[in-house]
Amino acid sequence: MLEAIMSLGGIGLSAAVALGFAAKKFAVEIDPRELAVLEVLPGANCGACGYPGCGGYAKAVVAGQAGPADCPPGGAGAAEKIANILGIAPVSADPQVAVVLCQGDNAKAQAKYRYLGLHDCNAAQKIADGPKACPGGCLGLGTCARVCPFGAIEMTAEGLAVISREKCTGCRKCVAACPRSVIRMTPLDATVHVLCNSTDKGALVRKYCQVGCIACQICKKTAPEAYVIENFLARVTYEHHQLAAPAVEKCPTKCIRDFVDGYPEGSSFAPPTCGVAPGAAA
Amino acid sequence: MKLKTFPGGLHPPDNKRWSEHKPIETCPLPEELVVPMAQHIGAPAEVCVQKGDLVKKGQVIGQAKGFVSVPVHAPSSGEVVAVEPRLHPSGKALPAVVIRPDGEDRWVEGLEPGDPEALSADQLREKIRAAGIVGMGGATFPAHVKLSPPEGKKIDTLILNGVECEPFLTADHRLMLEQPDDVLAGVDILRKVLGVSRVYIGIEANKPDAIDLMSQACTGRGIEVVPLEVKYPQGAEKQLILAITGREVPSGGLPMDVGVVVQNVGTAAAVADAVLHGRPLVERICTVSGPLVAEPKNLRIRIGTPLAHLVQFCGGVKGEPAKIIMGGPMMGSAQLSLEVPATRGTSGLLLFGAGDVPLRSEGPCIRCGRCVQACPARIMPTTIAAYARLDFISEAEEYGAMDCIECGCCTYICPATLPLVQAIRYAKGAILAKRRKV
Numbered sequence: 225m226l227e228a229i230m231s232l233g234g235i236g237l238s239a240a241v242a243l244g245f246a247a248k249k250f251a252v253e254i255d256p257r258e259l260a261v262l263e264v265l266p267g268a269n270c271g272a273c274g275y276p277g278c279g280g281y282a283k284a285v286v287a288g289q290a291g292p293a294d295c296p297p298g299g300a301g302a303a304e305k306i307a308n309i310l311g312i313a314p315v316s317a318d319p320q321v322a323v324v325l326c327q328g329d330n331a332k333a334q335a336k337y338r339y340l341g342l343h344d345c346n347a348a349q350k351i352a353d354g355p356k357a358c359p360g361g362c363l364g365l366g367t368c369a370r371v372c373p374f375g376a377i378e379m380t381a382e383g384l385a386v387i388s389r390e391k392c393t394g395c396r397k398c399v400a401a402c403p404r405s406v407i408r409m410t411p412l413d414a415t416v417h418v419l420c421n422s423t424d425k426g427a428l429v430r431k432y433c434q435v436g437c438i439a440c441q442i443c444k445k446t447a448p449e450a451y452v453i454e455n456f457l458a459r460v461t462y463e464h465h466q467l468a469a470p471a472v473e474k475c476p477t478k479c480i481r482d483f484v485d486g487y488p489e490g491s492s493f494a495p496p497t498c499g500v501a502p503g504a505a506a
Numbered sequence: 507m508k509l510k511t512f513p514g515g516l517h518p519p520d521n522k523r524w525s526e527h528k529p530i531e532t533c534p535l536p537e538e539l540v541v542p543m544a545q546h547i548g549a550p551a552e553v554c555v556q557k558g559d560l561v562k563k564g565q566v567i568g569q570a571k572g573f574v575s576v577p578v579h580a581p582s583s584g585e586v587v588a589v590e591p592r593l594h595p596s597g598k599a600l601p602a603v604v605i606r607p608d609g610e611d612r613w614v615e616g617l618e619p620g621d622p623e624a625l626s627a628d629q630l631r632e633k634i635r636a637a638g639i640v641g642m643g644g645a646t647f648p649a650h651v652k653l654s655p656p657e658g659k660k661i662d663t664l665i666l667n668g669v670e671c672e673p674f675l676t677a678d679h680r681l682m683l684e685q686p687d688d689v690l691a692g693v694d695i696l697r698k699v700l701g702v703s704r705v706y707i708g709i710e711a712n713k714p715d716a717i718d719l720m721s722q723a724c725t726g727r728g729i730e731v732v733p734l735e736v737k738y739p740q741g742a743e744k745q746l747i748l749a750i751t752g753r754e755v756p757s758g759g760l761p762m763d764v765g766v767v768v769q770n771v772g773t774a775a776a777v778a779d780a781v782l783h784g785r786p787l788v789e790r791i792c793t794v795s796g797p798l799v800a801e802p803k804n805l806r807i808r809i810g811t812p813l814a815h816l817v818q819f820c821g822g823v824k825g826e827p828a829k830i831i832m833g834g835p836m837m838g839s840a841q842l843s844l845e846v847p848a849t850r851g852t853s854g855l856l857l858f859g860a861g862d863v864p865l866r867s868e869g870p871c872i873r874c875g876r877c878v879q880a881c882p883a884r885i886m887p888t889t890i891a892a893y894a895r896l897d898f899i900s901e902a903e904e905y906g907a908m909d910c911i912e913c914g915c916c917t918y919i920c921p922a923t924l925p926l927v928q929a930i931r932y933a934k935g936a937i938l939a940k941r942r943k944v
Contacts, residue, residue, distance in 0.1 A: 336597070337842055340865065341925050342895065347932040352597020352842060 257309055258286045264305040266297045270373045272395030285310070296320065297374070297393030319412040320394040322376075322387050325421045326362040326406050327435040327479065327488050329382035333361050334432040349403035357432035360421035362406050368398035380490030388493045389483060414465035415483040416450075416472060418443070423455040437479045443471035509711055511735035512745040514882040516915050518673050518738055518836065520712065524802040525795045526676040530684055532806045533819050535607045539581050539810035540847035541567065542594050542602045546640040547647045548574030553603055559586045562614035564786050567603045576638040576648045579786040580614075581808040582607040595832050595839060595846050602847070605810070617784035622691075627699045630781060634699075637780030638787045638850075642772030643667060643678075643741065644833050646851040649773055652762075653699050659762045661700050665750055666693060666707040668716065668771040669734060669741030672834025675854045677791040678771050680804045682709070682716040685775055686723045692774030693729060695781050700767055705729045706750050707771070712736045738836060739913040743768045745882050757909050772853075787850060794820045796856035798827055807848055813855055814844035828860040836914050869922040877916035877926055883909045887916035891929035899940060902933040910934060 261282040269277040273294045275284050284290040285306060292306035299319055307313065339348050339355035345367040348354050354363050364383025376391035377398060387398070389412070399407045406421045418437055422429050426438030439456040450468035451458050458480070460468050472482045487493045544550035551568030555561060561580040568578030584607040591599035620633060635650035655661050666689070670678040682689060697705055707724070709717050711733045721731045732750050734740050744755045746768060753764040761768055769777075772791065779785045788809055795802035800821030807816060813830070817823060830841040832852055848855070877887040885906040893902040907930055916926040 337840070341928045342932055344895075344932065346936075347928065350932065350935060 255286050258282045260309045261285055261306055264298070264302050264309070265295060266302070266393070268297055268373050268393075268395075270297060270393075270395045270397060272296045272393070272397070293318075296395050299393065320409045321389050321392045321412045322394065322396070322398055322407050323410050323417050323419075324362055324368075324385045324387055324407050325417065325419050326358075326360070327384065327419045327481070328356070328358055328361045328433045329380060329384035329488075329490065330364060331382045332434040333358055333436075346401075346403045354404070358422050358424070358429070358436065360404055360406060360423065361433065361436075363404065367401050367403075368407060371397045371401045373397065378491060378493065380488070382490055384488060384490065386487050386491040386493060388487075390493075411462050411465070414460065414462050414468075416465060416468035417460055417481060417483070418451075418458045418479060419481050419488070420457060420479045423457050425456050429456075435477055435479050438477055440476060442474050442476065443468075443480060446471040446474045509733055509735040510749045511737055511740065512748045512882055514880055514884065514915070515737040515739060515745070516880045516919055517736070518918060520673045520736070521795070522674065522676050522679070522712070524674070525793050525804055526679055526713075528676075528680070528802065528804050530680050530791055530804045530806050533808070533811065533816060535582055535609065535611070535808060536811050536815040537606065538587070538812070539584075539605045539607060539808060540592050540602050540812060541578060541581060541605065541810040542592070542600055542847060542849060543568045543578055544594060544596075544600050545578060545646060545809070545849040545851065546576055546638075547645065548572065548576075548651075550601070551575060551578045553589050553601060555586050555589070555603060557586055557589055560584070561586060561605060562612050564617060564788060565614040566786075567605075570635075574648055574651055576635060576640060576650070577786075578603075579638055579788050580605060581788040581810050583610055583612040584608045593843060593846050595841060595849060595852075597842055613785075619783055620781050622695045622698060622781050625781070627701065630695055630699050633781050633784075634777055637776070637785070639773060639776050639780055640787070640850050641770055642776060642790060642850070642853070643770035644837070644851045644853045646849070649769065649777065652767055652769070653696070655700075655762045655767070660765055661762060661767055662702055662765045663704045663706070663751060663767075664693070664697055664700055664702050665746060665766060665768045666705065666729075666771055666774060667741055667743075667746060667768055668707055668709040668713075668720070669746060670713075671710060671736075671738045671741040672836055672838070672854070673738075674795045674856055675793045675834050676795075677793045677804055677853055679713050679716055681775060681791055682713075682720055682771055686719055688775040688778045689720075689771050690723055690727065690729070690774075691782060692776070692778035694727075695777050696767075696769055696774060702767075703728065707731045708734050708740075708746050708750055710734050710736050710740055738915065739882055739911070742882065742911050742913055744911065757906065790848075790850060790852065792816070792848060792852050793854040794856075795854065796831075796858050797862050798823050798825055798857035798859045800824055807852070809850055810847045812845055812847055813841070816848065816855055817844060817857065823857060825859045827857045829858040829863045831856040831858070836918070837912065866923045868924050871922055871924060874921060876919045876921065880915040880919045882913060882915065883911050885909050887926045887930060888924075890933060891916075891924065891926045894929040894933035894936075897936075899933060899936045902930075903937045907933045907937060 265278040273281040275281040293303040334357040335355050336357045345363040345365045366379045368385050369377040376388045420437035422436050429436035437458050443458050444451045447467045449464045472480050549572040552571050554569050555567045562583045565580045566577045567580050570577045584605045587606045588604040592602040594600040639649040640646040717733050747766050776787050792807050794816050803820050831838040890902045890905050890907045910930045914927045
């Protein structure tokens, strides 16, 4: 009995000494600044910075390989704090937000065929370029909503992805997941957008969508600096987005929308208080 | 005697009685022939005619772009009225040449009859490529590529695929009954190109007349007709090789890895036409059938004929079509419209009404394992599909998603109507995308 206690205890003791020694000898030194940076990051491990998780980014920032403003979810707030920790001048992060450039839900846009397969946009796109008649419209099967780590995307009852401007951190995961490139990154302070992604001619667009851009040029005439029309599709030139608002009223198909007025029909997102990122101002 | 076959598979109702006794009829020319440039697996052909050009039957209107590509020929003589994207069987608008036939149907000059005895294997292969011959079973893989095995791959066996295991389709059956000499002339040419002595023709046992006729025609030629068990997908390349030779194509491998080349009987007949008469591939045999077709038929059609024209020649429809399928019901592709043209791969056209395509919503997997039993590729469709839905792509790959032959047995047999083959196909696409990236 005693022998057993002695021998087991002995093994335990020697192992403890050995492990304790190894822990001291092979200890990895962590830069305290790295821990401090990690503290101010959102901790979503979304990968938007291009590094493996927040830990990877913190390491890269301290090593000088990444800038303090490279964490889109952290926004300007995190950028400033990181700059303080590193003792460098704060760099202004240009906050961006993802926008679904389409309002053609199942009620407003025509379908080519009835899709019965896997509930996934990438799978649907493989079958005859997707069930929507419009080649660029939102397929509405929610692949983007599923990849969003921040719960910023909701699918309306009629099958349209809508992105909350307050919850979106600009991590771009939805942009990568969308097979139709209907989601684009835009400056957060630009609230007016042309919500259409069809490059077909106007006559064709009219056939399959009630709210598609028909390239009628009215927006461009109303606010010449704020709009360009390429491939039969109008776009806001975001350098001059402040001038874009007057065209919202004039657009005959109502495909230009000012998000200050609220989100597309069917969305439960409340209209944003103003066009500023939470935590960015004040 | 026990018939040869492969493990797995299933027995869908074959519905061949509607057209199997109908002799092949020639479908008249339509008002417009729409010839797509993408009619084969590989790089699409490049248009080499302009609007307003007068073309003759058999003239090259699209040039091959690369090794895995074949030229496209005018299916009849007439005027090119448009060169523009038109709706293609894939569901997209793809470049096509639109020809208005002049009704004279005149062949282009310079098509010389050839003597397969006098030509070398390389010359024969070049003739087959120039004639635009692709796998006529429906997969449309360029024939000359299969006939050019790389150095070090020894081919010792040629298998002719006369199985036609898809329900409804009877085009290959009628071809074997009505043109056995053409098929066998093609076999002799293929045999010479590959330098093989062992040749089998695999035919499913539900075509006893074709088995008898081909057996008689083959006596003394060193070709063995092998009757096969009636089971879907008996005509799938790897399953056919396993049934006839007992050799198993390894995972990720090709038939040539086990020394075999498989060609469809329709391909053999087209090869004979190309070499003996110098004629390019401008027509094929197609079964028009289904509950909604007034008079199901086997037709000899021009490539580029709009499907609506084929239906019209078969007496029109008996109601509103709810589903249009090009090819067979198991592996064919649903079509958006009857305005789509027939291509080199159009082995069948099937029309179904709303009552023939019952739709049930999918239920939960009950783990019955029927998909695993039915799978001829011996993978686990339910597991792979579950991984695909979760986007666990590397796990799907580990479980052999790439071995899937997309025969659809799993989806057909699933009592919960889960879209299994669709999920596996999605996983295969994702695996390929991942490989390209790495």
